[in-house]
Amino acid sequence: MYPLLKSGDIVAYKAIQDFVNEVFWGEMYLLSISMSGEEYVTVKFVQKSEKGDDYIKLVSQNQHHSPKDIHLSKVLAMALIKASIRINSMK
Numbered sequence: 001m002y003p004l005l006k007s008g009d010i011v012a013y014k015a016i017q018d019f020v021n022e023v024f025w026g027e028m029y030l031l032s033i034s035m036s037g038e039e040y041v042t043v044k045f046v047q048k049s050e051k052g053d054d055y056i057k058l059v060s061q062n063q064h065h066s067p068k069d070i071h072l073s074k075v076l077a078m079a080l081i082k083a084s085i086r087i088n089s090m091k
Helices: none
Strands: 010-016 028-035 038-048 055-059 068-071 075-085
Touching: 038 075
Parallel strands: none
Antiparallel strands: 010 075, 028 038, 028 075, 038 055, 055 068
């Protein structure tokens, strides 16, 4: 999610249970996704998909990453990002 989130940033989040009715479209989410037997954890903006109500569109802040439509059955967990903290220190 460059440049919004960088390595080492701390995020505060709120887990949601109902992936259909509790989503705030366009907001940033932490997601755990099962694909091809592997679990992926990512932070993306979640938008409505043109493929229908059983899908969500994951959009990155980084323009070099294409949006991806994911079937809701592949989503293992989802949490709304409430805040992020970046600590810059000088030695």
